[in-house]
Amino acid sequence: MMEKDNDFELVEKFVSGDETAFNLLVRKYQKRIYWHARQMLGDHLDADEVTQEVLIVLYKKLKTFSYKSSLYTWIYKIVTTRSLNQIRRKKIKRLVSFENDENKEFVSHHDIINDIVNREKIDKVNKALEKLPPKQRQIFVLRNFDQLSYEEISEITGKSVGGLKANYFHALKKVMEMVDEKD
Amino acid sequence: MKKIDEDILKYLSGLMNNEEITDFENKLAGDSSFKERYNQIKEKAGEFSSVREIELNEAYFNNLLPRVHNKLIKRKKVKLIREYALILPTVITVLLVIIMSILDRNGEIDLPKSLASEVVNNIDDDELADNLIKDYSFESVLNMSQRNGEFEIFIPENVNLSLNSISQYVDFSKIDYSQVENISGTELEKLYNNLSAITFEKVSK
Numbered sequence: 316m317m318e319k320d321n322d323f324e325l326v327e328k329f330v331s332g333d334e335t336a337f338n339l340l341v342r343k344y345q346k347r348i349y350w351h352a353r354q355m356l357g358d359h360l361d362a363d364e365v366t367q368e369v370l371i372v373l374y375k376k377l378k379t380f381s382y383k384s385s386l387y388t389w390i391y392k393i394v395t396t397r398s399l400n401q402i403r404r405k406k407i408k409r410l411v412s413f414e415n416d417e418n419k420e421f422v423s424h425h426d427i428i429n430d431i432v433n434r435e436k437i438d439k440v441n442k443a444l445e446k447l448p449p450k451q452r453q454i455f456v457l458r459n460f461d462q463l464s465y466e467e468i469s470e471i472t473g474k475s476v477g478g479l480k481a482n483y484f485h486a487l488k489k490v491m492e493m494v495d496e497k498d
Numbered sequence: 499m500k501k502i503d504e505d506i507l508k509y510l511s512g513l514m515n516n517e518e519i520t521d522f523e524n525k526l527a528g529d530s531s532f533k534e535r536y537n538q539i540k541e542k543a544g545e546f547s548s549v550r551e552i553e554l555n556e557a558y559f560n561n562l563l564p565r566v567h568n569k570l571i572k573r574k575k576v577k578l579i580r581e582y583a584l585i586l587p588t589v590i591t592v593l594l595v596i597i598m599s600i601l602d603r604n605g606e607i608d609l610p611k612s613l614a615s616e617v618v619n620n621i622d623d624d625e626l627a628d629n630l631i632k633d634y635s636f637e638s639v640l641n642m643s644q645r646n647g648e649f650e651i652f653i654p655e656n657v658n659l660s661l662n663s664i665s666q667y668v669d670f671s672k673i674d675y676s677q678v679e680n681i682s683g684t685e686l687e688k689l690y691n692n693l694s695a696i697t698f699e700k701v702s703k
Binding site for chain 2: 338341342345346349350354363366367370371374427428429430433436437440443459460462465480481483484487488490491494
């Protein structure tokens with residue numbers, strides 16, 4: 316509740332012309348936005364692109380934000396839609412062979428995870444997530460990484476709670492099977 | 499996947515109804531091997547969420563906001579350029595039309611009129627007829643013909659007319675020099691230059 320009230324105050328300040336309020340909002344949400352995009356897209360460069368885009372959308376659209384939902388579910392709605400769009404774009408690029416393995420090398424050189432052990436850990440997670448269909452990945456990421464409730468995910472995705480539970484179950488099952496295969 | 503694992507995942511996903519949840523939790527409390535398997539799966543699922551705790555390079559986040567602001571500024575500029583890109587051609591077209599219409603007036607209407615009046619005012623009829631025909635071959639100046647009793651002047655193209663051939667057709671006493679006003683700008687300029695040359699020649703003699 317505190318978070319929501321604080322958001323409201325910051326949005327009000329920004330709308331009345333206080334740019335520093337926007338900076339505070341960015342500082343508050345930038346990591347969540349980045350992580351969600353990173354888990355959805357699997358690499359830093361795409362996550363960076365989406366994160367920047369989301370912040371630009373926030374800057375432009377915050378004035379029209381009506382508080383029908385909380386600010387962070389609204390932000391998640393933007394980041395999750397942008398991430399799905401980026402996945403689609405990447406698929407199209409792969410289909411027409413605009414991307415190849417050299418890009419992967421380029422991406423790993425530009426990562427912001429410096430520790431090798433952690434990078435291996437996240438690579439392992441990404442490989443499992445890559446196997447999931449984008450919509451299942453979206454729900455898995457929102458539930459497992461972002462640790463949102465089904466009600467919050469429902470607000471973000473517009474899907475029923477029952478459908479989300481079933482989707483999460485299937486995603487979790489696939490991920491576990493993949494982990495078991497590797498072990 | 500084993501039935502037991504599926505049940506655990508169903509429980510973790512929140513897919514069970516109240517009755518199933520009670521049964522599951524009772525089994526979890528009473529069956530140690532089941533509890534062990536439950537913990538294993540929960541731990542594996544937890545490994546995925548633990549990724550959140552991985553340390554990221556803070557410099558990236560410190561630099562993110564300035565980069566976003568730069569992008570916003572660039573986009574504003576591009577937006578402005580795009581807007582101007584639409585307005586500018588329109589403005590240029592309008593300006594060109596205005597300039598062209600002014601030039602057109604000067605070139606096609608005002609200039610020939612002034613030139614025509616100069617020609618008509620400064621050279622009398624006889625002089626015009628005599629000198630033009632005497633000193634200049636009509637191939638480079640004028641071609642004259644009589645149509646419906648009116649005098650028409652236009653620039654000849656490879657036509658060679660001499661005084662004799664012209665006098666056969668033209669009654670100079672009936673020439674209406676106001677027709678000079680109907681000559682186009684380029685034709686008139688050529689005519690005027692030629693007449694000036696004649697006048698100059700005469701004066702210098």
